[in-house]
Amino acid sequence: MGSRSARIRGVFTGIVEETGTVVDVATRADIVSVRLRAAKLGAELPQGGSIAVDGCCLTSVGRDGDVFTVELTPETMRRTAFGERLRPGTRVNLERPLRADGRFDGHIVQGHVDGVGRVVALGRLGESAELRVEAPLELARYLVLKGSICVDGVSLTVAGLEAEVFSIAVIPYTLDVTTLGERRSGDPVNLEADVIAKYVERLLGPQRAG
Numbered sequence: 001m002g003s004r005s006a007r008i009r010g011v012f013t014g015i016v017e018e019t020g021t022v023v024d025v026a027t028r029a030d031i032v033s034v035r036l037r038a039a040k041l042g043a044e045l046p047q048g049g050s051i052a053v054d055g056c057c058l059t060s061v062g063r064d065g066d067v068f069t070v071e072l073t074p075e076t077m078r079r080t081a082f083g084e085r086l087r088p089g090t091r092v093n094l095e096r097p098l099r100a101d102g103r104f105d106g107h108i109v110q111g112h113v114d115g116v117g118r119v120v121a122l123g124r125l126g127e128s129a130e131l132r133v134e135a136p137l138e139l140a141r142y143l144v145l146k147g148s149i150c151v152d153g154v155s156l157t158v159a160g161l162e163a164e165v166f167s168i169a170v171i172p173y174t175l176d177v178t179t180l181g182e183r184r185s186g187d188p189v190n191l192e193a194d195v196i197a198k199y200v201e202r203l204l205g206p207q208r209a210g
Contacts, residue, residue: 016157055153057111106155
């Protein structure tokens with residue numbers, strides 16, 4: 001495969017390419033196997049290829065037409081909202097890794113979900129909306145006004161911040177091409193904080209301790 005078409009594993013941008021639909025969910029031993037249908041990406045995703053599903057980096061272990069299969073470990077189930085949400089018919093946000101020659105339109109997303117947030121409210125403001133989410137305490141410290149946050153695989157900007165609750169303004173396009181418009185109060189969402197904030201915290205740790 002030439003460099004022009006190569007993709008950088010484990011690097012995403014939070015720009016959703018397509019929504020897919022859960023076909024079925026099966027459990028064997030400690031592995032949860034999920035089959036997903038995606039008209040475009042499902043037909044293109046190779047076996048062994050990486051894909052972000054609601055912001056979680058997973059590996060395609062098989063494909064049949066436009067249906068591909070991913071496997072979730074106990075760690076993935078603990079860290080994400082999948083245990084509560086993955087049911088036949090559920091829609092999910094999908095993104096392939098960044099192309100080596102691609103544009104970086106969102107922000108650096110690793111597909112490593114940091115925790116599960118809870119939707120406080122989705123308020124419609126004409127064609128746009130305001131989404132308010134409560135973040136886990138250990139993740140809230142990475143949130144800053146106008147900073148980046150990944151919610152269910154979507155790169156978004158923090159527009160408001162009150163303790164552990166942050167708000168984001170969602171434009172009509174994002175409501176149309178992702179699943180965010182379906183979220184309701186109490187729904188779990190996958191959250192990934194900006195990796196740059198985590199590196200800064202790590203680097204400043206020794207200075208704070210001193």
